[in-house]
Amino acid sequence: MEIAATATVSVAPQSRRLWNVFSKKLVTSSSSFLRFGFFERKYCFGSSRLRVSAASMDAVTAEKISPAASFVDKRENGVLHFVKYHGLGNDFILVDNRDSSEPKITQEQAAKLCDRNFGVGADGVIFAMPGVNGTDYTMRIFNSDGSEPEMCGNGVRCFARFIAELENLQGKHSFTIHTGAGLIVPEIQDDGQVKVDMGTPILKAEDVPTKLKGNKGEAVVQGELVVDGVSWNVTCVSMGNPHCVTFGKKGGPNLKVDDLNLPEIGPKFEHHEMFPARTNTEFVEVLSRSHLKMRVWERGAGATLACGTGACALVVAAVLEGRTNRKCTVDLPGGPLEIEWKEEDNHIYMTGPAEPVFYGSALL
Ligand SMILES: N[C@@H](CCC[C@H](N)C(=O)O)C(=O)O
Numbered sequence: 001m002e003i004a005a006t007a008t009v010s011v012a013p014q015s016r017r018l019w020n021v022f023s024k025k026l027v028t029s030s031s032s033f034l035r036f037g038f039f040e041r042k043y044c045f046g047s048s049r050l051r052v053s054a055a056s057m058d059a060v061t062a063e064k065i066s067p068a069a070s071f072v073d074k075r076e077n078g079v080l081h082f083v084k085y086h087g088l089g090n091d092f093i094l095v096d097n098r099d100s101s102e103p104k105i106t107q108e109q110a111a112k113l114c115d116r117n118f119g120v121g122a123d124g125v126i127f128a129m130p131g132v133n134g135t136d137y138t139m140r141i142f143n144s145d146g147s148e149p150e151m152c153g154n155g156v157r158c159f160a161r162f163i164a165e166l167e168n169l170q171g172k173h174s175f176t177i178h179t180g181a182g183l184i185v186p187e188i189q190d191d192g193q194v195k196v197d198m199g200t201p202i203l204k205a206e207d208v209p210t211k212l213k214g215n216k217g218e219a220v221v222q223g224e225l226v227v228d229g230v231s232w233n234v235t236c237v238s239m240g241n242p243h244c245v246t247f248g249k250k251g252g253p254n255l256k257v258d259d260l261n262l263p264e265i266g267p268k269f270e271h272h273e274m275f276p277a278r279t280n281t282e283f284v285e286v287l288s289r290s291h292l293k294m295r296v297w298e299r300g301a302g303a304t305l306a307c308g309t310g311a312c313a314l315v316v317a318a319v320l321e322g323r324t325n326r327k328c329t330v331d332l333p334g335g336p337l338e339i340e341w342k343e344e345d346n347h348i349y350m351t352g353p354a355e356p357v358f359y360g361s362a363l364l
Helices: 013-028 028-037 067-074 107-114 153-166 262-272 310-322
Strands: 006-011 048-053 080-087 090-096 123-130 137-143 177-179 182-188 195-196 223-227 229-240 242-249 280-288 291-298 302-304 327-332 335-342 348-352 354-362
Touching: 006 123, 013 123, 080 107, 080 153, 107 123, 107 137, 107 310, 123 153, 137 153, 153 177, 153 291, 153 310, 153 348, 153 354, 182 354, 223 262, 229 310, 242 310, 262 280, 262 291, 262 302, 280 310, 310 327, 310 335
Parallel strands: 090 123, 137 177, 242 280, 291 327
Antiparallel strands: 006 048, 080 090, 080 354, 123 137, 177 182, 182 195, 195 348, 223 229, 229 242, 280 291, 291 302, 327 335, 335 348
């Protein structure tokens, strides 16, 4: 029996070696052809196109199909193709959703996929969708608990790198991205890092939103938040999504963030009645006027290794509290981010890495 098959497969540079292995196997083993078939889908990502024709292969008979390969090969419905990325260990399942303005999976399915034991494992699922109002793309994200936030700083850097792979773009590139927080503009740098114009911070208490009363105009700056009978100094900032930033307790010493029991204290901030939309919370230690260290408890995701919107929010808080300059390095558990809150345009700029980890297909 002659099999004619053509597969157009594009792969991320990091994955090229793996694909080379696949393609080598393809010409040396007929059963590998069937394994390859699992990946031989319309789904394409990456920058190097590999065109494979199996028409000239020796006859491959149906008897050679192993039951397992056959099962996998047949699956198309109920399968989600994805690429896993991370930004400083804040990890996401990226989905090519450019053909539709409806996410390919539900919030419940996203929560299942994010489970680190029963799913792929991630802090969230991000969908690359068609742009609106003249923007290049729309980014939507579901947290690992299935809730939908407005924005994600580390996620948008991953998004930019994902788009560059999908569109086969090399070198410096910027995109206009519509998000729940408005227009966000990431730019891939020559060194592969991504610099993002994160827009302007929102400080008006009711827009953050927080029920705490504004004490510096309409903003909450070093306001008092009582958590389990203990008073904390907090500054509330929205980067499109809500953040509560604290440098320590009222009248207490500056925080040593390594000493915190984050899983115990984090949820008490997240679900505090003063935050009607829940909140992300950044616990911050000042190392110098241009160097901060933070740990984060994220709304809908818990303790994560990094939070880009959080790093931006805490530099705004640090400046408003007179603790630092407008340009800082922020050390997060997963590594550093460079943040600048520019006086000229009131915009915040975040620079950091985003890396692909693996690609795959998940059964839904
Ligand atoms: N990790 C993200 C923030 C993701 C959204 C957040 N959990 C929320 O619900 O607001 C970042 O890097 O900004």
